[in-house]
Amino acid sequence: MAQNLQITAARPDPALLDLPWDVPLADWPSSVLAALPRGISRHVVRFVKMSGGVIAVKEIGETVAYREYELLRQLSRIDVPSVDPVGVITGRQDKNGERLEAVLITKHLQFSLPYRSLFSQTLRPDTATRLIDALAVLLVRLHLIGFYWGDVSLSNTLFRRDAETFAAYLVDAETGDLHAKLSPGQRSYDVELARTNIIGELMDLAAGELLDEDVDTIAIGDALLERYNELWSALTDEESFGSDERWRVAARIDRLNTLGFDVGELEITTDIDGTSVQIQPKVVDAGHHSRRLLRLTGLDVQENQARRLLNDLDSFRAATDRQNDEEEFVAHDWLSGVFEPTVRAVPRDQRRKLEPAQLFHEVLDHRWYISEQQKRDVPLPEAVASYVDNVLRDRPDEMAILGLPPEHADQQE
16 A cells, blocks of 8 residues: 555544455446446546445546545535535555555445436336425525525436435536525526536437437426426515415415425515515525424435325324324324334345335335225234335335445446
8 A cells, every 4th residue: 555645534443455456447346336326427436345334436537536536525414405424535555656546435326226227127207306406405405595506417426315205415516506595597507507417317218229219308308407496485485465464474484384495594575664574594404294203203214205104104193083183293203113114024134225215115105005905904014024025125225225246236337
């Protein structure tokens, strides 16, 4: 190992020293690699087993590596959906003393998939639309905190299942920049670039016969613009109404909550004569339902998973006639008596295929489906057994996915 190796990390793991830094990343042995799918990248990227987990290692220029590392650290501190940075390693040399590129190291996001892997599986025809919805939400969240991405694309995003939808995570901040506030021009350029990149990526999928031939790639690209503008308007527009319509303040907050956003602060002004009121959200934070579920149960899950679990909690509360009990007590009983037994009823070797919240959501879906089929209320334990036998056993493992040998799973593209 070269003696001038330098590791910059908030919490350096001694196991980093055991990796073959004197070997170009493209030539790393399969013994240290993890067989995980990855998307297209302009750099060599490898998934590496370390300390019982998995890290992503990307060869990149030293200056860019430090800059991206700091950006990812800033995004992590403000709880933006993005990969967690581990560190930067510089001063690499091969056995002949030749200089090797610096590397940026991030944690692998468990249960996440690049968009190409999603299209390599049998998914519903509206998968592309659901990915676009997830990306639009992510882009709005980034723009709200002043982050200019500069290279928005499906390739630079990872997706995790979130009930019937997906949650998007930023995976490449190489071209990004954090500002106090973005101008309309910066936002517009980011969104238009996203549209162009997405259309190109979907056309590439179509050429490789990974996309249904009936899918209109242009329309999906346009849908990103529509979804983004709809969300941005809902979260930032100023609204005026008469002073006798003050109920619209609560309605505005309810609408934002339905979209999955909390309103931490509202700016409310009235005309001099008091005849009209104007409101505008000043602080809008994503994760309304996930924060409520975390407060009640300690479960830290995606937003739409939280929405589904809260609905089941509300049903449990009604079915047990406990509407007048403290919500926290009911939530504890639901967690210990419904959620946890359902997850534990799935065999251990099958349980790791999906996150517990996603498992529970899919069991509920399956229960509804077979209850409709059989015209009876199927008990939850029976639904779990049917789900495992008829659905889960044929599902790919999304924690260790897809079982490809490292030389195929981690190839440079």
